[in-house]
Amino acid sequence: MKQKRKVRVMVAKPGLDGHDRGARIIARAYRDAGFEVVYTGLHQTPEEIVEAAIQEDVDMIGMSSLAGAHKYLFPAVVQLLRERGADDIVVCGGGIIPEDDIVKLKAAGVREVFTPGTPLDQIVRWVEENVTPA
Amino acid sequence: MATIAEKVIAGDVRAVARLIRDIDDGMPHVREVLKELYPHTGKAYVIGITGAPGVGKSTLVDQIVAHLRKRDKTVGVLAVDPTSPFSGGAILGDRVRMQRHSMDPGVFIRSMATRGHFGGLTQSTRSAIDVLDAMGKDYILVETVGVGQDEVDVVRSAHTTVIVVIPGMGDDIQAIKAGILEVGDIFLINKADREGSDKTMSDLRLMIEMDQKKYEAGGWKPPILKVEAVFDKGVDEFLEAVDQHAAYLAGTTKGLHPRGSKDKVRQELGEMIKARLIEEVLSRLTESGEFDKAVESIVEGKVDPYTACEDLVLPILSR
Numbered sequence: 390m391k392q393k394r395k396v397r398v399m400v401a402k403p404g405l406d407g408h409d410r411g412a413r414i415i416a417r418a419y420r421d422a423g424f425e426v427v428y429t430g431l432h433q434t435p436e437e438i439v440e441a442a443i444q445e446d447v448d449m450i451g452m453s454s455l456a457g458a459h460k461y462l463f464p465a466v467v468q469l470l471r472e473r474g475a476d477d478i479v480v481c482g483g484g485i486i487p488e489d490d491i492v493k494l495k496a497a498g499v500r501e502v503f504t505p506g507t508p509l510d511q512i513v514r515w516v517e518e519n520v521t522p523a
Numbered sequence: 524m525a526t527i528a529e530k531v532i533a534g535d536v537r538a539v540a541r542l543i544r545d546i547d548d549g550m551p552h553v554r555e556v557l558k559e560l561y562p563h564t565g566k567a568y569v570i571g572i573t574g575a576p577g578v579g580k581s582t583l584v585d586q587i588v589a590h591l592r593k594r595d596k597t598v599g600v601l602a603v604d605p606t607s608p609f610s611g612g613a614i615l616g617d618r619v620r621m622q623r624h625s626m627d628p629g630v631f632i633r634s635m636a637t638r639g640h641f642g643g644l645t646q647s648t649r650s651a652i653d654v655l656d657a658m659g660k661d662y663i664l665v666e667t668v669g670v671g672q673d674e675v676d677v678v679r680s681a682h683t684t685v686i687v688v689i690p691g692m693g694d695d696i697q698a699i700k701a702g703i704l705e706v707g708d709i710f711l712i713n714k715a716d717r718e719g720s721d722k723t724m725s726d727l728r729l730m731i732e733m734d735q736k737k738y739e740a741g742g743w744k745p746p747i748l749k750v751e752a753v754f755d756k757g758v759d760e761f762l763e764a765v766d767q768h769a770a771y772l773a774g775t776t777k778g779l780h781p782r783g784s785k786d787k788v789r790q791e792l793g794e795m796i797k798a799r800l801i802e803e804v805l806s807r808l809t810e811s812g813e814f815d816k817a818v819e820s821i822v823e824g825k826v827d828p829y830t831a832c833e834d835l836v837l838p839i840l841s842r
Contacts, residue, residue, distance in 0.1 A: 395638075440626055523541070523548065
């Protein structure tokens with residue numbers, strides 16, 4: 390019988406930012422969409438996020454940042470994935486992120502950035518359309 | 524090019540991670556890989572850890588990993604969380620408590636969802652244990668909520684089954700008495716600084732003492748230990764109890780090999796046959812369209828489900 394692959398995603402909170410409500414809501418929305426969601430908790434370094442993503446064999450890493458350090462943290466994760474030969478893992482982010490930064494983040498390899506007010510179903514649909522499991 | 528099995532045996536983390544994914548997703552090619560890995564299994568010591576949600580299993584696992592690392596042992600962790608029966612999704616959050624080990628190359632942590640596919644949780648977790656074993660991990664910790672037959676079977680397949688409770692769960696102990704509590708090799712009372720830990724201790728002791736005859740005949744008598752995982756108290760004593768249980772097992776006829784006991788092998792093989800048969804039969808019936816046709820007939824009231832089932836299955840069995 391042909392088994393359908395299950396989408397596995399990681400929701401991570403990089404850096405010193407302690408605001409995880411958004412990340413939890415996204416995790417819940419992903420679960421309700423039928424994804425398996427690995428949640429790492431707060432205060433993760435890019436190295437920890439990448440290592441965990443590899444061990445968990447996720448298809449996507451979604452990072453939430455509300456404290457302004459996204460310009461360093463998001464591209465750092467993309468770069469580390471490349472170094473580990475794991476750049477098939479899609480990276481996206483969300484949070485309070487200025488327009489100018491979104492352009493720079495995308496140029497650095499972050500596939501999509503979601504800002505406050507984005508409907509949950511849009512965030513879920515983006516995964517369904519842009520992430521191929523395994 | 525190294526084969527998948529060769530990469531796993533060499534400890535390639537990406538290969539291991541993908542193989543466990545393939546096992547979970549029921550990819551047919553994993554059978555050949557598992558066959559190739561099998562001769563390299565049987566070396567790891569497997570500890571199953573179970574208990575109700577919120578008793579501190581993940582925190583405990585995190586501390587056990589830390590202590591095993593101090594002993595220079597490598598560790599694999601399989602943390603199982605429930606799949607939502609409604610969406611099929613899952614939030615796997617056990618890692619939150621263990622992330623400090625994520626950069627340690629001697630530790631591999633994997634979150635798994637219960638799913639409920641063919642073969643079930645038991646089969647895929649057992650295969651994942653084999654993979655971590657073949658990868659060369661000295662200890663494998665399997666953490667589950669311990670509700671339902673599958674999860675009980677998972678922890679039963681461990682060398683040492685650990686039941687975690689917390690003070691004030693007297694009624695809950697009653698509630699699960701006939702299930703998982705019967706298979707504990709070690710009982711841990713976590714959060715033992717809380718009120719009621721002595722009461723919980725005496726409740727458990729009473730339950731264990733009821734099997735006095737078994738112990739007099741040389742059976743293992745499960746110790747009950749108080750721990751405070753958050754404060755790292757009692758974890759060394761716990762690992763000493765694991766050592767004692769391992770020494771006990773080594774002295775029994777079953778020995779320490781995971782497939783050294785006929786009971787366990789009988790159960791595992793039975794499950795494998797069941798899973799394989801269901802998979803093969805259902806896929807044939809689905810591909811031939813017979814399955815959907817029967818569904819329609821039942822819905823239209825042309826046939827009852829009992830007859831339909833017989834009509835589908837009997838011809839295959841007589842082939």
